[in-house]
Amino acid sequence: MKTIFTSVSFTLLALIFCSCKSSRSAGQSRGIEHRIPVLLKGDFIDDYGVQYRIDDSVWVQFPQTRYHILLADTVAQYLIARNDKGNPGDQGLYTRIDYMLFDNMRPFLWGFCLTVYNANSMEEAVNKAAADRQNPRDGCNGFPFSRMKKQ
Known part of the structure; x- marks a missing residue:
């Protein structure tokens, strides 16, 4: 159970990090x-x-x-x-x-x-x-x- 929880937590953190990074990059590429x-x-x-x-x-x-x-x-x-x-x-x-x-x-x-x-x-x-x-x-x-x- 602990392994599943750790795996899910890692996946969620990775998704949050990637979405923040891609959002910033999209704004920068538009020139805002x-x-x-x-x-x-x-x-x-x-x-x-x-x-x-x-x-x-x-x-x-x-x-x-x-x-x-x-x-x-x-x-x-x-x-x-x-x-x-x-x-x-x-x-x-x-x-x-x-x-x-x-x-x-x-x-x-x-x-x-x-x-x-x-x-x-x-x-x-x-x-x-x-x-x-x-x-x-x-x-x-x-x-x-x-x-x-x-x-």
């Missing part, structure tokens, strides 16, 4: 991170003259809009954030920020689209259809991606 790509960090100005300060936890669009970054999908190239309660609109709701890198567009290195900025849940923001990166001139809900350059 708590840190945003280095290229997106810093002080920026877009092609409309709006200034930004972006780090791993907060995306600030001056003068008074803040998005608290909850996750970054580095494979699908989007961020999910919660709108600050002090924002002028859509306080406490969720935003999906799709981004893309640019080639041959210096000084603009990357661009972004506020794909959805008023989702009721993080899941709703994640599941929103991605911006059209194949058409950056009108792939952001009919508008161009905002192009970003370092300040």
Whole structure:
């Protein structure tokens, strides 16, 4: 009886270990991170003259809009954030920020689209259809991606 109990215990522990390990690996392979790509960090100005300060936890669009970054999908190239309660609109709701890198567009290195900025849940923001990166001139809900350059 003791042998069966030990064998069952070992099997259960092995299953738990394997499921935890495979779960972690699946998330990592999808590119889900708590840190945003280095290229997106810093002080920026877009092609409309709006200034930004972006780090791993907060995306600030001056003068008074803040998005608290909850996750970054580095494979699908989007961020999910919660709108600050002090924002002028859509306080406490969720935003999906799709981004893309640019080639041959210096000084603009990357661009972004506020794909959805008023989702009721993080899941709703994640599941929103991605911006059209194949058409950056009108792939952001009919508008161009905002192009970003370092300040």
